[in-house]
Amino acid sequence: MDLGAITKYSALHAKPNGLILQYGTAGFRTKAEHLDHVMFRMGLLAVLRSKQTKSTIGVMVTASHNPEEDNGVKLVDPLGEMLAPSWEEHATYLANAEEQDMQRVLIDISEKEAVNLQQDAFVVIGRDTRPSSEKLSQSVIDGVTVLGGQFHDYGLLTTPQLHYMVYCRNTGGRYGKATIEGYYQKLSKAFVELTKQASCSGDEYRSLKVDCANGIGALKLREMEHYFSQGLSVQLFNDGSKGKLNHLCGADFVKSHQKPPQGMEIKSNERCCSFDGDADRIVYYYHDADGHFHLIDGDKIATLISSFLKELLVEIGESLNIGVVQTAYANGSSTRYLEEVMKVPVYCTKTGVKHLHHKAQEFDIGVYFEANGHGTALFSTAVEMKIKQSAEQLEDKKRKAAKMLENIIDLFNQVADRRVISTTNAERQAVTPPGLQEAINDLVKKYKLSRAFVRPSGTEDVVRVYAEADSQESADHLAHEVSLAVFQLAGGIGERPQPGF
Numbered sequence: 001m002d003l004g005a006i007t008k009y010s011a012l013h014a015k016p017n018g019l020i021l022q023y024g025t026a027g028f029r030t031k032a033e034h035l036d037h038v039m040f041r042m043g044l045l046a047v048l049r050s051k052q053t054k055s056t057i058g059v060m061v062t063a064s065h066n067p068e069e070d071n072g073v074k075l076v077d078p079l080g081e082m083l084a085p086s087w088e089e090h091a092t093y094l095a096n097a098e099e100q101d102m103q104r105v106l107i108d109i110s111e112k113e114a115v116n117l118q119q120d121a122f123v124v125i126g127r128d129t130r131p132s133s134e135k136l137s138q139s140v141i142d143g144v145t146v147l148g149g150q151f152h153d154y155g156l157l158t159t160p161q162l163h164y165m166v167y168c169r170n171t172g173g174r175y176g177k178a179t180i181e182g183y184y185q186k187l188s189k190a191f192v193e194l195t196k197q198a199s200c201s202g203d204e205y206r207s208l209k210v211d212c213a214n215g216i217g218a219l220k221l222r223e224m225e226h227y228f229s230q231g232l233s234v235q236l237f238n239d240g241s242k243g244k245l246n247h248l249c250g251a252d253f254v255k256s257h258q259k260p261p262q263g264m265e266i267k268s269n270e271r272c273c274s275f276d277g278d279a280d281r282i283v284y285y286y287h288d289a290d291g292h293f294h295l296i297d298g299d300k301i302a303t304l305i306s307s308f309l310k311e312l313l314v315e316i317g318e319s320l321n322i323g324v325v326q327t328a329y330a331n332g333s334s335t336r337y338l339e340e341v342m343k344v345p346v347y348c349t350k351t352g353v354k355h356l357h358h359k360a361q362e363f364d365i366g367v368y369f370e371a372n373g374h375g376t377a378l379f380s381t382a383v384e385m386k387i388k389q390s391a392e393q394l395e396d397k398k399r400k401a402a403k404m405l406e407n408i409i410d411l412f413n414q415v416a417d418r419r420v421i422s423t424t425n426a427e428r429q430a431v432t433p434p435g436l437q438e439a440i441n442d443l444v445k446k447y448k449l450s451r452a453f454v455r456p457s458g459t460e461d462v463v464r465v466y467a468e469a470d471s472q473e474s475a476d477h478l479a480h481e482v483s484l485a486v487f488q489l490a491g492g493i494g495e496r497p498q499p500g501f
């Protein structure tokens with residue numbers, strides 16, 4: 001480690017005095033102008049992690065669904081997964097070190113993790129379309145090179161694409177080619193195979209309107225659409241040519257406002273979906289014949305996928321264990337449906353993809369989704385082979401799927417942001433301040449089919465309040481009452497919470 005060079009280059013990416021940032025649920029995230037030093041240092045850290053694991057490590061520059069002015073960075077571990085928790089701590093430690101302590105902190109991390117500094121290192125980098133992303137990814141590269149690491153800069157990529165590249169590179173190409181073409185070929189082939197067997201009554205069934213949140217999804221889907229040939233026709237909206245990133249559009253907007261994004265006209269029964277700013281979330285929606293809006297969010301996607309897979313297993317007579325993983329934000333009616341009607345076991349973890357993913361790995365088939373549209377299904381390799389051999393009865397399932405969604409009538413909910421709390425039981429119960437959970441329990445009892453919880457955000461300095469009940473009015477009132485309880489018992493500052501409705 002050339003400590004002199006590190007000190008010299010670090011000074012070119014100096015940390016603003018007194019700035020403290022946390023490696024949060026999905027990496028560092030804040031206003032772009034505060035991130036230069038963090039990027040440089042994450043370049044350094046990626047090299048250490050690469051040396052330690054003797055594998056390629058990924059660095060993604062994005063702030064996902066957050067406003068255009070924000071940015072962020074996260075590291076991707078060898079198997080395409082989120083950074084190991086002990087290294088998240090190192091990331092926070094390194095990001096907050098004062099300039100004069102940089103050398104000591106780097107040595108400290110290397111010693112704690114027994115990093116062989118002579119080992120080669122390789123880092124791959126991707127970034128979203130934010131105006132700040134290019135310069136910030138250059139700072140990552142500066143960090144990588146000053147520690148002697150090799151790198152490949154993929155430039156503009158979606159977050160899932162960067163995860164894919166890392167995985168391909170660390171599995172000797174067995175999973176796929178670590179190129180953008182490799183990604184399109186693998187995914188489009190899988191899609192075409194899957195839909196080939198499904199019946200199709202008319203062209204509209206193979207067309208999809210896609211709201212790209214004015215982000216990277218537009219560029220990448222435009223490249224990918226040729227690979228579908230006749231398999232799918234996509235129409236892109238909010239492609240970044242005029243609107244602002246994530247502004248009045250994107251998965252987060254559609255989910256929280258329960259309406260289509262701006263800039264997309266939808267006719268009844270047209271299939272539509274929205275990505276978020278780095279295209280790792282998706283929600284689907286349509287207007288029915290009466291013009292009512294229907295959202296197929298992460299909860300419903302998980303229900304469809306897991307029911308489909310469960311039936312398939314029954315048909316092929318396999319008794320493999322399947323589990324669905326959700327967070328406290330999952331609509332109560334989706335959880336009940338899965339458990340009581342589909343008889344699929346459901347587990348609840350803390351918010352954030354890494355927690356869900358980890359739990360889902362415990363099953364032969366693990367399906368996980370956050371209500372906001374982050375998620376996927378995981379299969380053990382043996383299961384994948386079996387399913388491929390017997391996925392023939394798709395037609396029938398498609399019809400059943402439409403029926404099934406009609407059975408899940410979402411309970412109404414309300415989310416508000418307040419301050420200071422700690423939780424347990426997958427964030428569904430407040431531990432501190434004393435008396436708060438009891439107060440919530442009493443409030444919940446006043447409403448039918450109701451549930452409420454409060455949790456500190458993993459990405460912002462606020463506490464989120466969630467409430468669910470059998471009518472919007474009840475959900476709104478419950479949310480307000482819980483917010484007031486938080487304000488009183490958790491030392492609320494500023495104005496008393498106003499009703500969010």
Ligand code: 16G
Pocket residue numbers: 025026064351352353354370372374456457458459460464
């Ligand atoms: C991050 C998480 C997302 C989660 C959100 C919650 C990933 C890739 N992203 O964006 O899954 O829903 O945080 O934010 O894990 P909050 O803690 O501020 O409510």
Ligand code: ZN
Pocket residue numbers: 064065159276277278279280281
């Ligand atoms: Zn995202």
